[in-house]
Amino acid sequence: MTExxxxxxxxxxxxxxxxxxTVYVAIKGAADIKQMLARLxxxxxxxxxxxxxx
Amino acid sequence: MSVSHFNWLLDGSIVGxxxxxxxxxxxMVRRYVGKVEHFLVAGREMDVHLGIASLAATEFGIVTCMxxxxxxxxxxxxxxxxxxxxxxxxxxxxxxxxxxxxxxDSGVITIPELIERKFGTRIRWAAGMVIVLGGLLNMGVFxxxxxxxxxxxxxxxxxxxxxxxxxxxxxVAVYTILGGMLSVLVxxxxxxxxMSLGLIVVTLLVLVNIGWANLVGAVETHYGxxxxxxxxxxxxxxxxxxxxxxLNTAAVLTWQTTIARVLAARDAETxxxxxxxxxxxxxxxxxxxxxxxxxxxxxxxPMTNTLEAMPRHLSAxxxxxLMGLLIAAMLAADMSTDSSYMLTWSSVIYNDILAPFRRTxxxxxxxxxxxxxxxAFIGVFLLFYGLWYPLKGDLWTYLGVTGTxxxxxxxxxxxxxxxxxxxxxxxxxxxxxxxxxxxxxxLVLEQLPSTAGLAGNIGPYYSGIAAYLLSAxxxxxxxxxxxxxxxx
Numbered sequence: 001m002t003e004x005x006x007x008x009x010x011x012x013x014x015x016x017x018x019x020x021x022t023v024y025v026a027i028k029g030a031a032d033i034k035q036m037l038a039r040l041x042x043x044x045x046x047x048x049x050x051x052x053x054x
Numbered sequence: 055m056s057v058s059h060f061n062w063l064l065d066g067s068i069v070g071x072x073x074x075x076x077x078x079x080x081x082m083v084r085r086y087v088g089k090v091e092h093f094l095v096a097g098r099e100m101d102v103h104l105g106i107a108s109l110a111a112t113e114f115g116i117v118t119c120m121x122x123x124x125x126x127x128x129x130x131x132x133x134x135x136x137x138x139x140x141x142x143x144x145x146x147x148x149x150x151x152x153x154x155x156x157x158x159d160s161g162v163i164t165i166p167e168l169i170e171r172k173f174g175t176r177i178r179w180a181a182g183m184v185i186v187l188g189g190l191l192n193m194g195v196f197x198x199x200x201x202x203x204x205x206x207x208x209x210x211x212x213x214x215x216x217x218x219x220x221x222x223x224x225x226v227a228v229y230t231i232l233g234g235m236l237s238v239l240v241x242x243x244x245x246x247x248x249m250s251l252g253l254i255v256v257t258l259l260v261l262v263n264i265g266w267a268n269l270v271g272a273v274e275t276h277y278g279x280x281x282x283x284x285x286x287x288x289x290x291x292x293x294x295x296x297x298x299x300x301l302n303t304a305a306v307l308t309w310q311t312t313i314a315r316v317l318a319a320r321d322a323e324t325x326x327x328x329x330x331x332x333x334x335x336x337x338x339x340x341x342x343x344x345x346x347x348x349x350x351x352x353x354x355x356p357m358t359n360t361l362e363a364m365p366r367h368l369s370a371x372x373x374x375x376l377m378g379l380l381i382a383a384m385l386a387a388d389m390s391t392d393s394s395y396m397l398t399w400s401s402v403i404y405n406d407i408l409a410p411f412r413r414t415x416x417x418x419x420x421x422x423x424x425x426x427x428x429x430a431f432i433g434v435f436l437l438f439y440g441l442w443y444p445l446k447g448d449l450w451t452y453l454g455v456t457g458t459x460x461x462x463x464x465x466x467x468x469x470x471x472x473x474x475x476x477x478x479x480x481x482x483x484x485x486x487x488x489x490x491x492x493x494x495x496x497l498v499l500e501q502l503p504s505t506a507g508l509a510g511n512i513g514p515y516y517s518g519i520a521a522y523l524l525s526a527x528x529x530x531x532x533x534x535x536x537x538x539x540x541x542x
Contacts, residue, residue, distance in 0.1 A: 004270055004282055007131045010138075011345065014338040015257060021106070021335070022250035028103035029243050036099045040086045040236075 060208045060381070061374035068378030069385065073225070076244055076389065080229030080237040090421040093234030094163055094401045095318040100239060102319075105328035107246035108239050108394075109315045110335045114249065115391030116200035116384050119343040121449035123364035126347025130273035130281025132290060133347070136450065137340025139295070140302035141333045148329030151322065153307050156472045158322040165308055165468060166406040172471045173482040175410065180483065181464060182406030184490050185310060188459030189399045190435060191497075195452065196395070197223060197440035199361075200388045206365035207372075208381060219440055222388060227433040230393040231426045235318060238393045245386035252383020255376060256368070257342050260349040263371060269345065272352035293515035300522040301454050304465035309457070310398040361449060396436075400428040451514045455493050458518050462525040463489030470529055481533030489525040492517055 060066075087093050100108070125133030147154055162168045166185065170178035201219040205212060229237045261269075273281035280287030284295050306312065306329075316325035343364070350357075350367035357363045372380050404425050416424070463486040470477035496517040499509035 004131070007270075007282060008266065010134075010337065011341060013334075014341050015254065017334055018250060018338045018342070019254055022247065022254070025103050025107050025110075026247045029107045029246070032101040032104035033240055033243060036096070036101065036104065036239075037083065037086060039099050040092065 059369070059372060059374045060377045064375055065378030065381065068375075069382050072248055072382035072385065076241050076386070077225065077229060079244055080233055080241045083236045083240050084229075084233040086236050087232075087234055087422070089418050090404075090425060091163075092236060093422055093425050094397070094405070095314070096235040096239055098318055098320065100315070100318045100320065100324075102324055102327050102331070104239060104243060105315050105319055105324065106332050106335075108242040108390075109312065109328060109332050110339075111242040111246040111249060111387070111390035112311050112315075112394040113336070113391070114339050114387050115196060116203045116388040117196045117391070117449070117453075118339060119346075119384065119387065120199050120203055120361055120364070121453065122340045122343040123347035123350070124361050125340065125450055126344030127351050127360050127363045128347075129284075129287055129290060130277045130348060130351075131341075131344070132277075132281055132284040132287050134337070134340040134344045135284040135290070135295060136298040136302060137337045137344075139299050140306065140336040140340075143299075143303040143306040144329050144333040144336060147306050148326050148331075148333060151326050153468050153472050154313070154316050154325055154329065155322045157313070157468070158316050158319060158325045163317060164310070164402050164405045165313060165464060166402065168471055169464075169467050169482070172477065173467070173479040177467075177479050177482045177486070178406055179410060180486050181460075181467065182402050182409075184460040184486055185402050185464060186399055186407065187490070188456055188461070188493075189310060189395070189402070190432070190439075191456040191459065192453055193392075193395045193399070194436060194439035194456075195449065196388075196392060197436050199449065200384075200392075201440075202362070203365045203384060204381065206362060207369045207377070207384070209369055216441065220437060222385075223392070223433055223437055226389050226392045227396065227430065230396050231429050234425065235314075235397060238390075238397055239318075241393065242390045245390040248386040249383045249390070252379045252386075253338075253342055256372060256380055256383075257345055259372065259376065260345055264349050264352050268352050269348050273348060276351060276356070293513070293519060297454065297515040297518040297522075301458065301461060301518065304461035304522070305457065308461060308464040308468055310402060311394050314394070314398045314401070392436075396429050396432045400425060400432055403428050403432075454518060455496060455514050458493045458521050459490050461489075462492075462521045463529075466526050466529045470533075474533075476533055477529060478533050478536065480536040481529040481531075484528035484532035485525045488528040489521055492521040492524065 091098070122133070122137070125136075146152065157165070157168060160168050160171070164182075166178045166181040169181050197219045198215070200222055201215045204210075204218050205215050210218070229241060277287065280290070284290040285292060287294075315328055319325040319328060346364045346368065350363040353367050353371065354363055368380065404421070408424070466485045466489070467482050470481070496509060496512070496514065499505040
C-alpha cells in the first residue's frame with residue numbers, strides 16, 4: 001500500500017467521491033427534472049403548429 | 055459459453071424492472087416536445103445536477119467499461135492515465151470557461167453553427183461532415199461491444215450477440231425518436247443512479263474478493279513498474295501520454311455529446327459548473343472498470359482476447375442477485391450513451407449538414423419529423439456497421455483515432471473562433487482537411503494487408519499527435535498566407 005500510495009489514494013477517492021455524488025445528484029437531480037418540466041409546461045403556449053424550426 | 059451466475063428469475067426480474075421504468079420515463083416526457091429546440095437541447099432548461107447526471111451517464115457506456123477494463127488488464131493502473139488527463143482538462147475548462155463560455159453565450163445549437171459566424175457556410179458544412187464522420191465511425195463499435203459484454207456476463211450463447219445488439223438498439227431508439235433530448239435527460243438521470251449503484255457495489259466486491267495486495271501483485275508480476283507509471287510502460291511511453299493529453303483536451307472542448315450538455319445548460323455559468331463538478335468522474339470512469347480489468351488479470355492470468363477478460367471474470371465471480379444489478383447498471387450505461395450519441399450526431403446532421411437545403415425555414419412539425427428520421431437512420435447504420443467492422447488493436451485506441459478525425463480540427467477551429475482574430479476560412483479548410491486525412495489514412499493502412507506493417511510501425515499515437523499538431527499548423531499557415539478582409 002505504501003509503495004503504491006498514489007494509486008491506493010486515488011482508488012479510495014474514486015469510491016468515496018462516486019458514492020457521495022451518486023446520493024447527492026440523485027436527490028438534487030430529481031428536483032431539477034421537476035423544475036425543468038414545470039418550466040417547459042409553463043412555456044407550452046409557445047408550442048404552436050405555425051412555429052418555425054431553426 | 056462461460057459459466058455465469060445469472061439467475062433468470064431473480065436477476066431477470068431486476069433487469070426487467072429497470073427496463074420498464076426507463077422506457078416508461080422516456081416515453082412519458084415526449085408530450086413536452088413541441089419544438090425542434092425541445093428535441094435537440096431540451097429547451098435549454100437543464101440545471102446543474104441533472105447536467106452532471108446526464109454527462110456522467112452519457113460518457114459511461116458498456117463500451118467505456120470494456121475499453122477501460124481492457125486498459126487495466128493490459129496496462130495495469132497506468133491504464134487509467136487517459137482518465138486523469140481528461141479530468142484535468144475538464145477542470146481547467148470548467149474553472150476558466152475556456153471556449154465553453156463564448157460557445158454557450160453565443161446561443162448556438164452545435165459547434166459548426168458558431169464556426170459559420172467566423173468562417174462562413176461552407177466551413178460550417180465541412181465541419182458538420184467531419185463531426186458526423188468521426189462520430190459515427192467512433193460509435194460504430196458501441197453496439198457490438200455492448201452486446202458482447204451482455205452475452206458473456208449473462209452466459210448466453212454467442213449466437214445471440216446480433217439479437218442482443220438489435221434489441222438494445224430498438225429499445226433506445228424508440229424513446230430517443232419520440233422524446234429527443236428531454237427523454238435522454240430524464241432516462242440519463244435514472245440510468246446514472248442505477249449505473250452508479252452497480253459500479254460501486256461491483257468494485258467493492260472485486261476489492262473484497264481479490265484484495266488490494268493481490269491486485270497490486272498481479273500488476274507488478276505482469277507489467278513491473280510500467281503497470282504503475284505510463285512513462286516507463288512498454289506499450290505507452292510519452293507518445294501515449296501526449297496523444298491522450300491532446301485527445302482528451304480536444305474532447306472536453308468539442309466532443310459533441312459532452313458539449314451538448316453545455317449548450318443545453320441554462321447559461322454559461324451552469325455549463326462551467328457542470329464541467330467543474332463532473333471532472334473527477336472521469337478519473338472514476340477509467341479507474342473503476344480498470345480495477346475490474348486488473349481483477350480479471352489477477353484471477354484469470356494472461357488471455358489472448360483481452361477485451362473479453364473482464365466480462366468473463368465477472369460472469370463467474372458476481373453472485374446471483376448482484377448479477378441482475380450489474381446487468382441493469384450496464385444496460386443503463388449503454389442505453390444512456392447510445393441515446394445521447396444518436397441524438398447529438400443527428401443534431402449536427404439536421405442543424406449543419408442539412409442547413410444549406412433549408413433555404414426557407416421548415417415548420418416545427420417538419421423539423422421534428424426530420425430529426426426523428428435522422429435518429430432512425432443512424433440506428434440502422436449502427437446496426438450494420440457494428441455487424442461487419444472487424445476491430446483491430448485495442449478499443450480505446452480505435453476510439454481515439456476515429457475521434458481525432460474531427461477532434462483535432464474542430465478544437466483548432468473553436469479556439470481560433472473564440473480567440474484568434476486573424477483566423478480565416480482558408481485556415482479552417484486546411485485544418486479540417488489535414489485533421490481528417492491523417493486518421494482516415496491510418497485506419498485504411500491498418501486494414502489493408504499490404505500496408506498493415508507500415509501502419510504498425512507508425513503506430514496510432516504518432517499518427518494522432520501528427521493530426522493535432524499539423525491541423526493547428528495548417529490553420530496558422532493558411533490563415534497567414536491568405537488573410538481575408540471579411541468573412542465569406
